[in-house]
Amino acid sequence: MKPPGSLRIVGIGPGKDAWITPEASSLVSTATDLVGYAPYLERLPLKSGQRRHQTGNGAELERSRHALRLAADGRHVALVSGGDPGVFAMAAAVFETIDDGEPSWRSIDIVVSPGISAMQAAAARVGAPLGHDFCAISLSDNLKPWSIIEKRLMLAAEADFVIVLFNPASAARPRRIYEAFAVLRAIKQASTPIVFAHAVGRQNERISIETLASADPGCAGMSTLIIIGSSETRIVPRGVGTPFVYSSRGSKAL
């Protein structure tokens, strides 16, 4: 019998090496095999003897199956995910694959190693917009009907959550972000602060601070994350530099 392998689902954060935890670095360095989307693997140092299995974007279930088969075959696999693997990233796909897959996969030694998510990095760049009850919603309707997304946006706005939008726009659905803003504009105040964070932590990072009235939803792309304030979110102007954005920890009655 082969000695058992292992699978580590590792988050390397959103783009900046100084945000990769020591746990993630160590798991990547001791793996026999790295599996992941090519741009994530390219961020990691090459190590002799270590095998790399690069896959395209999307195809999460195929990537999960590949990682699980390698681990079942006795390899020590690090499945590399951007951000936090548990937040709109690879971890859920792996457990879904296990749930639907070979019974023996349930016995694989698996650990998830958390990472800084783009949401946290974007918030940190401007201040503390998540300092208050918040929710995170993916606008992708690949795996859920748009009607659920609209309903969630409506209920989240009524609950006065700070709302983080992941995957706000793609070439396949350029208009959905306009529909989402229409839902929010019908419920939330025009002065609500909004943060557009593009490519956070990467060289082409670009952050802009708007209000619900002034924001152009069309400026969101594949690498954009949007934070929509609650009624307790404030913009603090500064003498020099971009303003701070934070959400007050308290709330008045709704």
Place this chain on the structure above:
Amino acid sequence: MKPPGSLRIVGIGPGKDAWITPEASSLVSTATDLVGYAPYLERLPLKSGQRRHQTGNGAELERSRHALRLAADGRHVALVSGGDPGVFAMAAAVFETIDDGEPSWRSIDIVVSPGISAMQAAAARVGAPLGHDFCAISLSDNLKPWSIIEKRLMLAAEADFVIVLFNPASAARPRRIYEAFAVLRAIKQASTPIVFAHAVGRQNERISIETLASADPGCAGMSTLIIIGSSETRIVPRGVGTPFVYSSRGSKAL
């Protein structure tokens, strides 16, 4: 004129050193002054010449003012926060203090350094329960009326979010957690998976997996974080070891 100081609001994650990012370690090591709640400062290596300003728990605004005064006085301050400073931690308190405080504080050089939050660490321990749209709600009614918290719980359950509860119970409000569960039990299915994560990342970490029907809200304390599944959250039993918990990335219509 004094050379200008700086303030770094640094997250050191939930208890485990391997989750402290290199950025956080570097900011802590180069600061002239560390400010923070004593148990967080005790986790950091002593450095000669560096001053430590330990404060009690609570008192976030006083701690923020102290850090801002030091930075305004030319010191290079690291304000140390557990978890992610932007998620129910110190960053919002600092910006609130600036908003209400000395105009000169707005010119201080401030950077927030994100950290792994307890929510992410707890999720990683069991699988991927946040793999789907989710929200985070603090049950503390120190700064907001209980009626808002109840309304948010109700709307979050109707939206079928995965719900993360921070600060579920304290000596001052031992019954609120029962009221919260009553709200959730009225809306969500009895079989909904629930994760209780106590002291995650610390030596006395204890994680248990329940359902909404079986869970005893009374076992939550000050250091507990609770993750309540959506209709798409599943428990995957294993041959040996605790089951996995994950939320499927897709959803059917509500």
